Amino acid sequence: MKDQYGRTIDYLRISITDACNLRCRYCMPESAAGCALEQAEQNPPLTVEEMLKIVHAAAGLGITHYRITGGEPLVRKECVELVQKIKAVPGTASVGITTNGVRLASCARDLKAAGCDSVNVSLDTVDAAEFAALTGRDALEQVKQGICAAKEAGLLVKLNAEELIEFAEQEKVPVRFIEVMPVGAGKSYVGPSNEALKTELEQWYGACTPDQEKEGNGPAAYVRYEKLSMPVGFISAIHGKFCGSCNRIRLTSRGFLKLCLCYENGVDLREVLQNGTAADLRDVMAQAILKKPMEHCFERPKDMTEHHLMSGIGG
Ligand code: SAM
Ligand code: SF4
Secondary structure, eight states: OBOTTSOBOOEEEEEOOSOOSOOOTTTSOHHHHHHHHHHHHHSOOOOHHHHHHHHHHHHHTTOOEEEEESSOGGGSTTHHHHHHHHHTSTTOOEEEEEEOSTTHHHHHHHHHHHTOOEEEEEOOOSOHHHHHHHHSSOOHHHHHHHHHHHHHTTOEEEEEESSOHHHHHHHTOOEEEEOOOSSGGGGGOOOOOHHHHHHHHHHHHOOEEEOOSOOSSSSOEEEEETTOSSOEEEEOTTTSOOGGGOOEEEEOTTSEEESOTTOOOEEEOHHHHHHSOHHHHHHHHHHHHHTOOSOOOTTSGGGOOOOSOGGGTTO
16 A cells, blocks of 8 residues: 555565674664564564454555564464465565574575575674674574575575675675664664765775665665675665665564654554454554655664664664
């Protein structure tokens, strides 16, 4: 369906858990993890059946692309089952997952068999000490094995990353640079602009030109560098607003339908899930989508109303 600004909304990100096996400093630092766990106990995540009801309603509203996220989606044992069930919903064009890759090696084949279309692995560094300092865990080897296993299983893999060009080139997977957003623990970071990074990379990899091929359903803008065989993507939420073409909404693990990363606006779907009909659920979701804000305000942090951690939103 279209929102009030004429944008086609066809992409739903589903966070299936707030829990995570890493503690990335910009997302869920050790100090915040206890609080997230406490909240999860008081307000448990949606069941697979509840999520599927929402997916059926979303499909009725024109959603065709889904991405499973978290927290870390692969810590929830029903992740593969959910991928397979969403793929079976009429109208589904793609289901991907975004993962830290720690548990990917053990479930890559099952994900492929379930029909998973793409796996985005968030990996900020291939230096073991830096990885441990950034994520609070010594798990780099597991992530690398996960990436290899996913490729071997025939899954389409992309890296969400900070400084990983060489590794991505060697493994023949595209890499994307995401500007840190002032959400949750990310508020204490001021990251460089992707535009500056794009130009800086020309020193090493030659001139870059826009990539003509469309890669994926998201806001990444891809370029090709003369000396690299793989495209490089830039998701520039802060310095290059792409709200005019935003196609997405988000479902948190507790059933809150969120309309923009920057604001708490949205609707709690629990009540209608429990007491309403399928038609009621679809109506409530359609009304919410109509109220999707025009654009984010990350450049004016005082106007932001979202105060949750990114691990509770799904990125
Ligand atoms: N655990 C999975 C992972 O790390 O890919 C999925 C959830 S994580 C919240 C989704 C994405 O959000 C990751 O790529 C992560 O790097 C990104 N992220 C977390 N905090 C962020 C922030 N403050 N600004 C921008 N991206 C952030
Ligand atoms: Fe966990 Fe992903 Fe957040 Fe890192 S970015 S703490 S892996 S949810």
